[in-house]
Amino acid sequence: MAEQRSPLPFEPKGSGKVAKEPAGAKQEAIPRYVADRMARRVAVFTGLPSLAGMGVFVASYFVVTRDIAEIPPGATLVGSGFFFVLGLVGLSVGVLTASWDKEPGTLLGFENFKPNVQRMRESIRAQKQTKANSKD
Template structure:
């Protein structure tokens, strides 16, 4: 007998039902584990390196100014680090969208997977919208 509980204030309507798969049935995942791991590694590289560079701009500017090597305007430091952090933000999406969904890992940069993954994303959004329309009817 499934547990009955009160829905939390931020839960969508209808989420109070607990749908557990039968004990012998394997659980189907939206994203396979090997793909999720691959996405995590790519995000760490594509978002992590620019973010580290953004922090490095602050450290490098501080070092250059305090040693008297260069006179760097604070606005230039802020702009430079901001651009790297923005690049890191773009890297989050690129890291996910360049991951291969095949069991084989694909190429190093993975840009050949970008277009098919964008198509998958569009189809998924379209299917969710269609499902929501059917539920409202």
């Protein structure tokens, strides 16, 4: 049976039950080597566009203060906004292009995109099914 415990801060109500697992059995949804690979990809696919977004502000300031050209503030805003949005897209791309094999895969990893989207959909379906079964 499940044992009762006090809920953690910000934990949804009714989730204070803890299922006992056999000693030594540790279940991971995402293997550690895949999670590390995802983190590296997210850092690159999000970090580079974010740096570019900040670089737009610096370059714009430099160009305007040196009287090299007149740059409208709206152009600076749109340019930096583009790179920040690209960084947000990079979060998803970084996660969804990571290889789940022991070998790291290719540099960009776009061949892993379709299988990873399928895994995500199956996981969402399984969670909905589990939630529906627990309500019965």
